[in-house]
Amino acid sequence: MPRSLFARLGQLPAALILAVSLPLSAFAQEGRPPAAVTVVTLEASDVTLTASLPGRVAASAQAEVRPQVNGIIRERLYVEGRPVAKGDLLYRIEASSYEAQKASSEALLAQAHAALRSAQREFDRQQELKARNVVSQQNLDNAISAREIAEASVKVAEAHLLTTNIDLERTDIRAPIAGVVGLSEVSQGALVTAGQATPLTTIRTIDPVHVDVTQAAADILRWRRADGGAKFAEELGQVVELKLADGTIYEHQGELSAAEPHVKETTGTIVLRLSFPNSEGFLLPGMYVQVEMPQGVVKDAILVPQQAVSRDRRGVPMALVVNADNVVEQRTLTVLRDHGNDWVVTAGVVAGDRVIVSGLQKTAPGATVAPQEQGATEPPVENN
Numbered sequence: 001m002p003r004s005l006f007a008r009l010g011q012l013p014a015a016l017i018l019a020v021s022l023p024l025s026a027f028a029q030e031g032r033p034p035a036a037v038t039v040v041t042l043e044a045s046d047v048t049l050t051a052s053l054p055g056r057v058a059a060s061a062q063a064e065v066r067p068q069v070n071g072i073i074r075e076r077l078y079v080e081g082r083p084v085a086k087g088d089l090l091y092r093i094e095a096s097s098y099e100a101q102k103a104s105s106e107a108l109l110a111q112a113h114a115a116l117r118s119a120q121r122e123f124d125r126q127q128e129l130k131a132r133n134v135v136s137q138q139n140l141d142n143a144i145s146a147r148e149i150a151e152a153s154v155k156v157a158e159a160h161l162l163t164t165n166i167d168l169e170r171t172d173i174r175a176p177i178a179g180v181v182g183l184s185e186v187s188q189g190a191l192v193t194a195g196q197a198t199p200l201t202t203i204r205t206i207d208p209v210h211v212d213v214t215q216a217a218a219d220i221l222r223w224r225r226a227d228g229g230a231k232f233a234e235e236l237g238q239v240v241e242l243k244l245a246d247g248t249i250y251e252h253q254g255e256l257s258a259a260e261p262h263v264k265e266t267t268g269t270i271v272l273r274l275s276f277p278n279s280e281g282f283l284l285p286g287m288y289v290q291v292e293m294p295q296g297v298v299k300d301a302i303l304v305p306q307q308a309v310s311r312d313r314r315g316v317p318m319a320l321v322v323n324a325d326n327v328v329e330q331r332t333l334t335v336l337r338d339h340g341n342d343w344v345v346t347a348g349v350v351a352g353d354r355v356i357v358s359g360l361q362k363t364a365p366g367a368t369v370a371p372q373e374q375g376a377t378e379p380p381v382e383n384n
Contacts, residue, residue, distance in 0.1 A: 033370070034370040036362070037356045037370070037371055037372070038374050039322055040308065041353070042304065042349055042350070042354075042355060043303075044300045044301065045300070046300065047339060047344055049294070049298065049336075049344065050292045051219070052243065053214065053215055053293050055213035055291055056287060056288055056289065057209050057210070057284060057286060057289060058286075059204035059285045060205050060206070060210050060275070062202065062204050063175075063176045065090060065091075065199055065201050066195060066196060066199050066200060067093065067194055067196065067200065068194050069098070069170045069194050070191075071094050071191075071192065072093065072191055073187070073188055073191075074095075076187075078090050078181055080184055081181070081182065083178075083180050083181075084175045084180075084181045084203065085178050086177055088174060090175055091172075091186075091200060092172055092173070093192070098171055101168075102165060104164075105160045105164040106161060109154070109158060109160075111157070112154040112157040113154055113157075116150035116151055118150070119149070120150075123144060123146070123147045127140060127143070176203070177203055177205060178205060180204055180281075181201055182201050185198055186198075206281060208276055208277050209275070210257070210273055210275055211274045212271055212272070213274065213293065215270055215293065216269055238255050238294065239255055240292060240293055241292040242254060243289060244287075245289065250276065250289075252278075254275055254277075257273050258273040260272075260273075272293070274291060301336070301346060302349055303342040303344060304342060304349065305342055305343075305357050307357050308320075308356060308357045317335045319333055319348070320356045320365065321354060322354045322369060322371045326368055326369055326370070327366065327367070328364065334348055356369075357374060
C-alpha cells in the first residue's frame with residue numbers, strides 16, 4: 001500500500017476506525033465453527049476399590065524333623081527337594097542297642113509274670129488253708145500283699161517294654177506331615193541326639209500356600225467410617241489377586257482365610273492371612289508378592305477418566321462437562337481415590353454427563369463445542 005494511503009488513514013478519526021473494526025471482529029467470532037472435542041458419557045456403577053499390599057509366600061504347614069532318640073544315622077531314605085507323604089521313612093538310626101533294650105525288657109516282663117503266677121498260687125493255697133482254719137489270718141494277708149506286689153511288678157515291666165518299643169520305633173524317622181522335603185542337614189554316619197537344636201531337614205506343605213500381608217489399622221477404620229456410599233470390604237467374598245515380583249498376575253485367585261484380631265503397637269498394622277492354591281508348585285515360600293486386597297465398595301460411583309480432570313490453584317479437582325445444548329460447563333468434583341486410569345467421583349457429576357477428555361485447550365466454560373463420543377468413527381474431512 002502507498003505510504004500516502006497509510007498517512008491518510010492515520011489522519012482518520014479514531015472513532016471511525018473503531019466503528020469499522022468492531023463489525024469485522026464480530027463477524028469473525030460468529031463465523032468460527034464450534035471447537036471439536038472428544039467426550040465420554042459417564043455411567044454409575046458399584047466400584048470395588050483395592051489396595052496393593054506387600055507380603056511374602058509362606059508354607060501352609062511346616063515341620064522341622066528332629067531325632068527323638070540318640071544314635072548314629074545309618075542311612076537317608078528320601079530324595080531332597082521331592083514330595084513326601086505323611087509317614088514316609090526319611091532316616092534310619094542304628095538300632096542294635098535299642099533292640100537289646102527291648103530284649104531285656106521282654107525278659108523282665110517274663111520274670112514279673114512268673115513271680116505273679118507264684119504269688120497267685122501261694123494266695124490260693126493260703127486261702128484254702130484259712131478256710132479250714134489251719135493257718136492264721138496273718139498268713140493270708142501276707143499272701144495277698146505278695147500277689148499285689150507281683151501284679152504291680154508286671155505293670156512296671158510292661159511299661160518298660162512299651163518305652164523300649166517306642167524308642168526302637170523312633171530309630172526310623174518318618175515324615176510328620178505331607179509336603180516337599182528340603183535339603184538334609186546331616187549325612188550318613190553322623191551322631192544325632194534327641195531334641196537337638198539343628199533339624200535333620202524341613203518339610204513344607206506348599207499346596208495351598210499362605211501369604212501374610214499387613215494393613216494399616218487406620219485404613220480399616222477410615223473405610224468403616226467412610227461416607228459417600230463407601231462400604232467396608234469385610235462383607236465381600238474376599239477374593240484377592242496376587243501380583244508376582246515380575247509384575248505379572250498369578251493365574252489363581254485366593255481368599256482371605258484369617259485376620260489377626262490384634263494391632264501391633266510398634267507399627268499400627270493388622271496381619272491378614274490369605275490362602276492361594278498352588279498345585280503346580282509355582283509359588284515357593286519366601287517369594288515377595290503383592291496382593292490386590294479389596295478395601296471397600298462405593299455404591300453408584302462415577303468413574304471419570306483422569307485425563308478429563310484438572311485442578312485449580314488450590315488443588316480442587318474440576319472437569320468440563322458438555323450439556324444438552326453443547327455448551328461447556330465447569331464442575332467441581334469430589335474425588336474419593338484413583339481406580340486404574342480413572343478417578344472415583346462421588347459428587348459433581350452424574351450418570352449421563354459428558355465430560356471432555358480431549359480438546360480441552362480449544363474451549364472454555366460457556367463456549368459452544370462440537371462433541372464426539374470417544375471411540376466413535378470420525379466423519380471424513382472435506383478438502384476446501
